[in-house]
Amino acid sequence: MSAPAASDRQRIESLRADIERHNYQYYALDAPLISDAEYDRLFRELQTLEAGHPELVSPDSPTQRIGSAPLAGFETVKHRVSMLSLNNAFDEEEVTAFDRRMREALVTERIDYAAEPKFDGLAVSLCYEHGVLAHGATRGDGESGEDVTANLRTVRAIPLRLAGRNPPVLLEVRGEVVMLRADFEQLNQAQRAKGEKEFVNPRNAAAGALRQLDSRITSTRKLAFFAYGLGAAEGAPAFGTHSALLDYLAECRFPVAKERKVVTGVDGMLEYYRAIGGKRAGLPYDIDGVVYKVNDLAGQRELGFVSRAPRYAVAHKFPAEEAMSEIIAIDVQVGRTGALTPVARLKPVFVGGVTVTNATLHNEDEIRRKDIRIHDTVVVRRAGDVIPEVVRVINDKRPAQAPVFEMPAACPVCGSAVQRLEDESVARCTAGLYCPAQRKQALLHFASRRAMDIEGLGDKLVEQLVDNNIVKTSADLYELDVAALAGLERMAEKSAANVVAAIAKSRRTTLARFIFALGIRNVGERTAADLARAFGDLEPLLQADEQMLQQVPDVGPVVAQSIAQFFAEPHNRDVVGQLLAAGVSFERTPRAANVSSRMSGRTFVLTGALPNLSRDEAKERIEAKGGRVTGSVSKKTDFVVVGADPGSKYDKAVELGITVLDEEGLQELLKE
């Protein structure tokens, strides 16, 4: 083919720039400069020109937003900077408390907050390399999400290329993908016309569109996007405030909430909340509250994080939508530990965007407290907009014969005695693993993703395996073959082979997962990891008495007793033996190899400013070597790392005779 005429190339470039500018006008500013027909004309002209010059087609051309062939599945990608969740405030008091914490921590009288609406959509991270959209991923668990780049490229509100001449080397833009209400209505109308299932709310419609393996389908769903923050960045300008950062994102042509505002103090926040609340019904998108962030970024850095949420921000949620329904019955479920949980079966009711039919009533006390009876009319909402909850009873509507709920004296599944310990609120079935319900739950727990991670071993299959007496203990799983699964419902040869393969694959695991999978009472993921780290291998853990167990951080008398009791039970020892015999094996926990490095399992306390390392960096490095960092000095502390101007922690360390290190000493330890 002949070299493209210079004029064609120029025209293509100018068309691309025009189209992206109109996208921006339309999606970010909501102020189109041209009609849809004119837009379509530009678009078709570009398509025609590109068709004539395939060598000029580049991934950042607007014509490339139409989607591409379906994927087999989504890849998992790790976020460079984790995507955190926000702490919630549900009333003015909690907002006031938030402001007080901020003022105390930053030692100032009044604080400016960047306030913005909280979109009810899906958080995503967009990664721009040298100004070009390279990857996009869902939030996932915050650490890693699904690579939905192909789908995000079809969202016209998302720039394929950053505006401006000198784009940063790397810019991770965080924001929310939503479906505008009008587009949602249209989509459902179309679904109705086609006789297909309607979407229940804009959020689900957006989620469905984003999870399409075929991005051509995504491109037909109208999705919007609003940016609200940054993840990793290299070569980006430095900002002093969150609002300046948002201005920058707007300059890069990202849609940013028009309702954003900088407010001062509690009064400012509450006034903003009320104003947005008043506008809520008229907004083009669904929101579930507003977000306040300390505007000053230096302040944000100083405040840091608590567990998985930033300390400097809070989501002020609107009150959850409530609806009335009727309790048809109260059933009792049996959990893994034998806990009997009453569950209200409700007349289906649409609330908070979904149809609710069940709601947990937690325990007997809760039912008494709220005086909930069978056949009562009740107010239902979704707590935190997720878990259905019975708020209260409408007393006027109580029928004459409304039976009071009684916790059964016998397990509804196995008929064994039910016991409720004096100072506990839960009633439990006493049969342990003799109770089929507990056995099923134990197997499901064993197979769960964070334990042995056996894919395909779900509740339907476990149900059949236990009911047909094919599997009694977790060790029996490793005896299964395709023949044993044949004949079960929904178990054709293919799926049976998959399950057998998944079970085989699970043999190789880690000590921490294995301990967690055993399902010892009071031993969750975290404690299992602590135990694995402290004992390094299974054998010493089996031998440990309660005293030794209590030496492990966060293990007190109760947890120690649970563990000792579990391993004292001959049946449990047998199962563990059978699992090992079946070939379950684990690498020695990597951290265990570091025991000699003197850091693993040791507790550190930091005090004073270190010359080179920030607090967070020091913490990160100590944890990377298996150490733990806690807030205050006690006799369980192993090392106190002292910087400039140490506080009382230093005195306490001297008093208790704890090893004191300076930064250099810490670096020495880290090097070992």
Add this chain to the structure above:
DNA sequence: GATCCTCGAGTTCT
């Protein structure tokens, strides 16, 4: 003994 923080366990719906 009070209080803060974190972990464990149970639960819903798509």
Add this chain to the structure above:
DNA sequence: CTCGAGGATC
């Protein structure tokens, strides 16, 4: 997500 409970600290 929420509650309850265990552990650690003041």
